[in-house]
Amino acid sequence: MTKQDALEVINQKQDLIIEVSDTIWDYAELSLLEKKSAAFYIQKLKDEGFDVQTPVAGMDTAFLGRVGSGRPIIGILAEYDALDGLSQQGGMAERRPIEAGKPGHGCHHHALGAGSFGAALAVKAYLESKPEGSGTLVFYGTPGEEGGAGKAFMARDGVFDELDIAFCWHPGSTNEVTTGTCNSSLQIEYKFTGVSAHAAGDPHLGRSALDAVELMNVGVQFLREHMIDSARIHYAITDAGGYSPNVVQPEAQVLYMVRSQKVGQALDLLKRLDKIAEGAALMTETTLKRRFIDGTSNTVPNFTLEKLLYDNFAQIGVPSYTEEEKALAAALIKTYENPRTVLPGFAANQDPEIGEYVKSKIADGRPLNDFLVPYYSSTAMRMGSTDVGDVSWICPTAQITTVTQASNSPGHSWQNVAIGNTSIAHKGVLCASRVLAGAAIDIYENPDIVAAAKAEWEKKLGGESYRCPIPADAVPIAVGDKM
Ligand SMILES: [Zn+2]
CATH class of the missing domain: 3.30.70.360 (Alpha-Beta Plaits)
Structure with a gap:
């Protein structure tokens, strides 16, 4: 199977990928309480023929789906936890909860997991068409990103140790490759x-x-x-x-x-x-x-993988939108109470040339950033933290962002929940599936990329080894659990 054929699998399975995204959006479960979400994923992974393992690292809502054999071993990370108090009906630009006070997917982790799942489906089809020993894919169901740091507990227990490379992505309001480090x-x-x-x-x-x-x-x-x-x-x-x-x-x-x-x-x-x-x-x-x-832990950026992701992103392209989709995004933008004044995208605020490019793109006030932010890699600090950082200390790791939200959408907002089950979000999910699958397949076809990414990674660590922030005796704690 060629890479192109494998990416075609994402088109064939697009109804399933969107069903996953919308179902998890509906469930909207809090960190480490993602019982229905995890059960749904586990069933879908089994249906699709993955070798499933659960629970993982003492967490009932963590799971692995494995396919293939031999090296390289590539991990694709999924998240599926929601945020408290953000319940909101989909596809509208006014604050109207489904059930007031209940959780909602304000950080789009429902889309995150589904995009990773779509990538895994394409990679699985590719690996199964190759001789035994051509490579392994592990799909990681990592709970509790918003609270609980599921990946850090999994890292402490050695769950990522076998990996050569890990990929993840995060839904957002720009199409770009993630770079830099964080706290x-x-x-x-x-x-x-x-x-x-x-x-x-x-x-x-x-x-x-x-x-x-x-x-x-x-x-x-x-x-x-x-x-x-x-x-x-x-x-x-x-x-x-x-x-x-x-x-x-x-x-x-x-x-x-x-x-x-x-x-x-x-x-x-x-x-x-x-x-x-x-x-x-x-x-x-x-x-x-x-x-x-x-x-x-802080993230360790890997420029080798960032370039690989960028090349795939540029080749695959980014979504475009209908007038109806643009109108919904524009209406949501009108509801921002404290609009951000920075340019969309990390790179646009770091590199003046990219800043100019992005400015020219958004000069018409477009409500959805339907362009790819030019390639940019750096070790600059971005404020905030993520448990993807722990994975990046164990193997070279890289991520992208695709558009699932209106331009400059506030993080953790009801506006994100409202757009999260629409065709706008679906397009971002499928785009992420394609870019991640494309990069992973490039690595199976050319394992020299692993050596280059690892050499860079070792240099960046500068002889330091991973110091897990989670003590040996700590147990994962779900939101609201009283001491
Ligand atoms: Zn998030």
């Missing part, structure tokens, strides 16, 4: 327990957990002066002990997030946070319980 990040919960008392009658008998949280936060404010520049510390008081000021609060809880460029720096900073928490417990005579929530 590593850790989340830890601290719970203080004291003694309740009447705050006026018996204040001397009370031991306030809320005081402990406040003192911990003050301690961390003083720490900020003495940490490296690239570090960030954020917190949220997730339990302030209740609504009664006349009660000494016996329980209180604070969730901390520590970011830094490298995981090691964040872990070092975390040790200092732990000491501050112990100090706060000592000062208030409360007891402290600490729970590790999740952690992710």
